[in-house]
Amino acid sequence: MSSLIFPAVLSGLMMGAVYALVALGLTLIYGVLHIINFAHGSLLMLALYAVYFLWSYFGVDPYLAIPIVLPVFFVLGYCLQRGLITPMSNGSEQNILLITLAVSMIIENLALYFWTSNTRTADIAYAYDTVEILGAFLPLGRVIAFCAAIAVAPLLWCFMAYTRTGSAIRAVAIEKRGAELVGIDVNHTYAICFGMGTACVALAACLLLPTFYITPQVGYTFVLVAFTTVVLGGMGSLPGALIAGLLLGVIESLCGLFLGESLGQIGIFLAFILILLFKPSGLMGRAR
Amino acid sequence: MNYKIDRRDLLKVSGALVAGLAAPTILRAQTSTIKVGVIEPLTGNLAYNGTQSAAGAKFAAEAINAAGGIKSMGGRKIELVIVDAQSRPEAAAAGVDTLVQAGACAFTGATASALGLASSQAAAKYNLAQVFSIGTAETVVTRGLPNVFRFTPGVNKCTSVALENLKLLNQGAGNAVKTAAIVHEDGPFGSNMAKILAEQLPKQGIQVVETISHPTPQRDFSNIALRVKASKADILIPSNYLNEYTLMARALNQQRVELKAIYSILGGAASNIKFVRENNEVAQYVMDCNHWYDPTKDESKALAAKVAEAKLDLTYDIMVSYATIQVIADALERGASDDRQKMIEALAASSFDKSIMPYGPTKFVNGDNVNSQPVNTQIRGDKIELVFPKQYASAEAVFPIPAKK
Amino acid sequence: MKSQSIGQLALAAAALCYLFGVYFASSPVWMGFTINALVIAVIAMSWNITGGFGGLSSFGHAALYGTGAYASAILQVKYGMNAWVGFGAGILAGAAMGAFIGALSFRYGLRGSYFALVTLAFAEVLRICASSFEFTGGGSGLQLTLAPGLANLQFADRTVVYTALLFVVAVVMGLTALIKYSRFGAYLIAVRENEDAARALGIDTYRIKVQAMAISGAFGGLAGVLYLQLWLFIDSNVVYGSAVSIEALIGPIIGGAGTVWGPLLGTLGLHLLGEGAKHLLPNAPGLNFVLYAIVLICALRFLPQGLVGLAGKIGAFTRKKEDDNA
Structure with a gap:
C-alpha cells in the first residue's frame, strides 16, 4: 500500500484541481452575493453539453472551445442573475436558494428531455494519453486541468485586485449600501459577478470533458465537493478555493486508499464539518 | 417581450390543471384495449435504464399488436400505461395507483430493487401482478407476496x-x-x-x-x-x-x-x-x-432491427422489458381475461417458452422464475x-x- | 388567541375539506399521493420548528429523518424488536441526533448559511456511513418483514393508514401550536428576530436552540419511522439523500415558515402541483418538473410570506403586524 501513496497523492492533486476549478466560480458568487448557488452543478452540466456538442458536431477541440463557451456562459450567468434571481427573490436569502434550486431543476430536466439520459463520453484522440511523473502515470487531461487551475486562480485574483470592475465587485461584497452611495450599480455588479462565476464553471467544463462523462445528473457529482471546497478555502477567497480544492483532492484520494473508496468519501465531509466548527472563516477567509 | 402573467393566464393554467387531473377518468370510459402497466424511472439518477426499459416494453406491445393482439380475447390490442417512478420508491408505489385507476391488468418494472420492492408491495393491496423486468435483490421474492413474478435471475x-x-x-x-x-x-x-x-x-x-x-x-x-x-x-x-x-x-x-x-x-x-x-x-x-436475449431467434433479430431504426442502443434493459411484456401477453392469451386476480393465476401457471430470452419454459416458484439464466x-x-x-x-x-x- | 383572517380560515378549511374529501375520491390516486404528502408534511413540520420559528435554516433534515428510520429498522431487523418499540426509538434517536448536531454547531456559534452547510454535511456523513457499515445493511438497505397487523404497525387497508397518518399530522400540528404559544416558542422566535437582543434579555439562546433542534429531531425521526412503516424498506439514499432535505424545507417556505399550518399547506400544495404537472405533461417525463419549478419560482416571487401569509392579507379581522399570522 505504501508504494501507492505517492501516485495517490498525485492523482488526488489532479482531481483536486478540478474541484478547485468548479469551486472558483462558486466562491466568487458566494463571496459577493452571499448566496449558495444550487444551480452551479447544473450549469456545469450545461457547459459540459455545450463543449461536447461543439466537439461532436463541429469538431471543436474542448480546449479550443474555451473562447467560445466562456463568453456565452458569462452572458448566461449575467442574464440569470439580473433577469431571474434578483427580480424573483424579493431579496430574501432563503428565496434565492430555492430559486437556484428551481433553476437547477429546470436546466436538468430540460437536458433530460432534449438530450435524453444517455451517457456521453468524448472519444477524443488524446483521452487515453498519460504523462509520466517519477513512475506515476497521470492522465494528460488532468495534468492540463491542474496547470490551468494553478494559472486561473491568481489571474482571477489579480482581476479582482487591480481592475475597476474588480474593485467595484469587492466594494459591493463588503458594503452594499456604501457602494451604492458612491455610484456603483449594485445589480449590474452582482450580475457581472454571477456571470464570471458561470464563466468559471464553463472553463471547468472545457477542462473536464476530455477526462469525464456527461449525463443530465453529472452536476451532482461535483456540487457537494465544490461547496466543501468553498467553505474550506474561506467563502469568497479565490486562492483559498485553489488550495482547498487541491487539499480535498488529496484527502479524498488518501482516505479512499486507506478506508476504501466507499467510506473514504467521508473524509471530505468530516473535513467540511471540522472546518465549519473550528474555523468557519476557512483557510484563507476573512474573519466573519 | 413581456412576461407578465395576468389573471387570465393563471385561470387558463388552473383550468388545464383541473382538466389534467380529471383526464384518467375520461380515458377509462373508452376502454377496448387491454391496459398493461410499465413503472420505470424515467427521471432521476436511474433515468437511462428506466427509459431504455420503457422503450423495450413499447417495442413488445407494438410487435404483439402487429401480430393481431390477444387472440383469445378477440384480438384486443395491448395499450401500455407508462408511469415515471422518478427513481424514488414512494413515487414507484404511487404509480401503482395510477395504473389501477387506468385499469391495468398487470405491470412490469422497475429497474432497481428498491423501486420494485415498493411498487410490488403497493400492488399487492390491489392483487395487481408485477412481472419484474429487473429486480436482483433476493428480498423481492422472499416476502411471500402472491403478485410478484420475477422473470429474470436475481443476484x-x-x-x-x-x-x-x-x-x-x-x-x-x-x-x-x-x-x-x-x-x-x-x-x-x-x-x-x-x-x-x-x-x-x-x-x-x-x-x-x-x-x-x-x-x-x-x-x-x-x-x-x-x-x-x-x-x-x-x-x-x-x-x-x-x-x-x-x-x-x-x-x-x-x-x-x-x-x-x-x-x-x-x-x-x-x-x-x-x-x-x-x-x-x-x-x-x-x-x-x-441478462441478454437469444440472438438466434427471429423475434430477437426483428427487435434489433426495430431498435436500430429508432436510433436507440440495444441494451439488456430493452431486452428484458420486451420479454416481460411477452410473458404478460402470454398470460392474457391463456387466461383470456384482463381481470387482475385471473392474471395472477395465469402468470403463476405460466410455462411460456417463446420469449426472446435464452430461458427454459417459464416456471414461477414463489414468484421466482427458476428457468431463467444470465x-x-x-x-x-x-x-x-x-x-x-x-x-x-x-x-x-x-x-x-x-x-x- | 392571536388574530386570524378570513383568508387563513378559508385556506385551512379548504385543506381540511381536501383531506376529508380524499376518503370519498373515486380514484385511488388521490389517497396514494396524499399519503406520501402527509409523510413529507411531518418532516416539513420538523423543519418548521427550527427553520420557521427559530430562523435556523437547515439543508440537512435528512439526517434526522434517516436516523429515525434507521434506528427503528435496525431494532426491528437486527434485534427482532417490536415495531412500536422501534417507533419510539426512532423518535428518540431523531431527537438525539438533532440535539447532537445542534449542540455541536451552536457551541461553535454557527448560523445562517454556515449552519445550513454543516447540517448538509452531517446528512452526507450519515448517508455514507449507512451505506458502508454492516449493521445498517450496507448498500442493500434494510427490509422489514411484511406482516400486517396493529402490533407490527403495518396496515393492509390503506384507509386505515391514511387515517393514522392524519392523526399523526394532527398531533404534530397540535404540538407545533403548543410550542408556538408557549414561553419556549416566544424565546425561539426572539432568537430568530434578534439573537443578540434575546441574549441581552437573559434568554439562554444556546439551550433554546439545542432544545429546538431536539424537538425538530423528534418530529423528523417520526417522519422517518412513518416512511419505514409505510414502505418497509430503506436504504441510505432513500432516507439520507438530499432530496429529503430539500422536501423538508420547500414545503414550509411555500406554505409559510413559522406558522402552524404552513408546512402542511405548502407540502399539500406542492404535491398537488407536482401531480397536476405530471398529468398535464404525461408523455414528457422531465418537463413536468420544469413546469413545477417555474410555478415554484413564481410562488416565491408572489408569496413572500407563503400561502398562509397571502391568505392573512385577505379579510384580516384586526390590523396587526404582518408577522402575526396564524
Whole structure:
C-alpha cells in the first residue's frame, strides 16, 4: 500500500484541481452575493453539453472551445442573475436558494428531455494519453486541468485586485449600501459577478470533458465537493478555493486508499464539518 | 417581450390543471384495449435504464399488436400505461395507483430493487401482478407476496452462474487465472455479489487478492486502478454502472494494468454497445455475465432491427422489458381475461417458452422464475457477441485475453 | 388567541375539506399521493420548528429523518424488536441526533448559511456511513418483514393508514401550536428576530436552540419511522439523500415558515402541483418538473410570506403586524 501513496497523492492533486476549478466560480458568487448557488452543478452540466456538442458536431477541440463557451456562459450567468434571481427573490436569502434550486431543476430536466439520459463520453484522440511523473502515470487531461487551475486562480485574483470592475465587485461584497452611495450599480455588479462565476464553471467544463462523462445528473457529482471546497478555502477567497480544492483532492484520494473508496468519501465531509466548527472563516477567509 | 402573467393566464393554467387531473377518468370510459402497466424511472439518477426499459416494453406491445393482439380475447390490442417512478420508491408505489385507476391488468418494472420492492408491495393491496423486468435483490421474492413474478435471475443466480461459467472458461484455458480482484459499486447488487464471490472463488482455485467497493458516482478511478495493479490479479471482476465503468476502463488503460481477463457481472458497460463504440480499444475482449436475449431467434433479430431504426442502443434493459411484456401477453392469451386476480393465476401457471430470452419454459416458484439464466457476452471488434452457454452462442469465447503485440 | 383572517380560515378549511374529501375520491390516486404528502408534511413540520420559528435554516433534515428510520429498522431487523418499540426509538434517536448536531454547531456559534452547510454535511456523513457499515445493511438497505397487523404497525387497508397518518399530522400540528404559544416558542422566535437582543434579555439562546433542534429531531425521526412503516424498506439514499432535505424545507417556505399550518399547506400544495404537472405533461417525463419549478419560482416571487401569509392579507379581522399570522 505504501508504494501507492505517492501516485495517490498525485492523482488526488489532479482531481483536486478540478474541484478547485468548479469551486472558483462558486466562491466568487458566494463571496459577493452571499448566496449558495444550487444551480452551479447544473450549469456545469450545461457547459459540459455545450463543449461536447461543439466537439461532436463541429469538431471543436474542448480546449479550443474555451473562447467560445466562456463568453456565452458569462452572458448566461449575467442574464440569470439580473433577469431571474434578483427580480424573483424579493431579496430574501432563503428565496434565492430555492430559486437556484428551481433553476437547477429546470436546466436538468430540460437536458433530460432534449438530450435524453444517455451517457456521453468524448472519444477524443488524446483521452487515453498519460504523462509520466517519477513512475506515476497521470492522465494528460488532468495534468492540463491542474496547470490551468494553478494559472486561473491568481489571474482571477489579480482581476479582482487591480481592475475597476474588480474593485467595484469587492466594494459591493463588503458594503452594499456604501457602494451604492458612491455610484456603483449594485445589480449590474452582482450580475457581472454571477456571470464570471458561470464563466468559471464553463472553463471547468472545457477542462473536464476530455477526462469525464456527461449525463443530465453529472452536476451532482461535483456540487457537494465544490461547496466543501468553498467553505474550506474561506467563502469568497479565490486562492483559498485553489488550495482547498487541491487539499480535498488529496484527502479524498488518501482516505479512499486507506478506508476504501466507499467510506473514504467521508473524509471530505468530516473535513467540511471540522472546518465549519473550528474555523468557519476557512483557510484563507476573512474573519466573519 | 413581456412576461407578465395576468389573471387570465393563471385561470387558463388552473383550468388545464383541473382538466389534467380529471383526464384518467375520461380515458377509462373508452376502454377496448387491454391496459398493461410499465413503472420505470424515467427521471432521476436511474433515468437511462428506466427509459431504455420503457422503450423495450413499447417495442413488445407494438410487435404483439402487429401480430393481431390477444387472440383469445378477440384480438384486443395491448395499450401500455407508462408511469415515471422518478427513481424514488414512494413515487414507484404511487404509480401503482395510477395504473389501477387506468385499469391495468398487470405491470412490469422497475429497474432497481428498491423501486420494485415498493411498487410490488403497493400492488399487492390491489392483487395487481408485477412481472419484474429487473429486480436482483433476493428480498423481492422472499416476502411471500402472491403478485410478484420475477422473470429474470436475481443476484444469487447471476453470481453462481457467472462463477460456473468462469470455472469452465478457466478450465478451458488450463486454469490460467489464479488470482482475482473484485471492484464493485456499493449498492445492493454489488455488495451481495462481492460477498458470494469471496466465498466461492477460492473453491475454484482462484484467490481473491483485492476487493474494492466504491460509491456511485465515483469521480476518480486512478487509485482503484493502482490497487488492482499492485494486487497483480490475473482477472478483474467488476460490477458497476456504465458511467463508472467508463472511467474505470480508462484508468486501467492509463495505469498500464495488465490483466488476463476482465469478467464483469451485471456490468453496466460491458454489454452496452455505446461503451463499445465510444471506448472501442479498451473494450476489447471484456466479458460480461448479464441478462441478454437469444440472438438466434427471429423475434430477437426483428427487435434489433426495430431498435436500430429508432436510433436507440440495444441494451439488456430493452431486452428484458420486451420479454416481460411477452410473458404478460402470454398470460392474457391463456387466461383470456384482463381481470387482475385471473392474471395472477395465469402468470403463476405460466410455462411460456417463446420469449426472446435464452430461458427454459417459464416456471414461477414463489414468484421466482427458476428457468431463467444470465449468459456470457464478450466484446469483439465493434460487436457484443454471446459466447456462453454454447447453444445460444454467436461466437467462440476468447479467454484469456490474447497477448498484445 | 392571536388574530386570524378570513383568508387563513378559508385556506385551512379548504385543506381540511381536501383531506376529508380524499376518503370519498373515486380514484385511488388521490389517497396514494396524499399519503406520501402527509409523510413529507411531518418532516416539513420538523423543519418548521427550527427553520420557521427559530430562523435556523437547515439543508440537512435528512439526517434526522434517516436516523429515525434507521434506528427503528435496525431494532426491528437486527434485534427482532417490536415495531412500536422501534417507533419510539426512532423518535428518540431523531431527537438525539438533532440535539447532537445542534449542540455541536451552536457551541461553535454557527448560523445562517454556515449552519445550513454543516447540517448538509452531517446528512452526507450519515448517508455514507449507512451505506458502508454492516449493521445498517450496507448498500442493500434494510427490509422489514411484511406482516400486517396493529402490533407490527403495518396496515393492509390503506384507509386505515391514511387515517393514522392524519392523526399523526394532527398531533404534530397540535404540538407545533403548543410550542408556538408557549414561553419556549416566544424565546425561539426572539432568537430568530434578534439573537443578540434575546441574549441581552437573559434568554439562554444556546439551550433554546439545542432544545429546538431536539424537538425538530423528534418530529423528523417520526417522519422517518412513518416512511419505514409505510414502505418497509430503506436504504441510505432513500432516507439520507438530499432530496429529503430539500422536501423538508420547500414545503414550509411555500406554505409559510413559522406558522402552524404552513408546512402542511405548502407540502399539500406542492404535491398537488407536482401531480397536476405530471398529468398535464404525461408523455414528457422531465418537463413536468420544469413546469413545477417555474410555478415554484413564481410562488416565491408572489408569496413572500407563503400561502398562509397571502391568505392573512385577505379579510384580516384586526390590523396587526404582518408577522402575526396564524
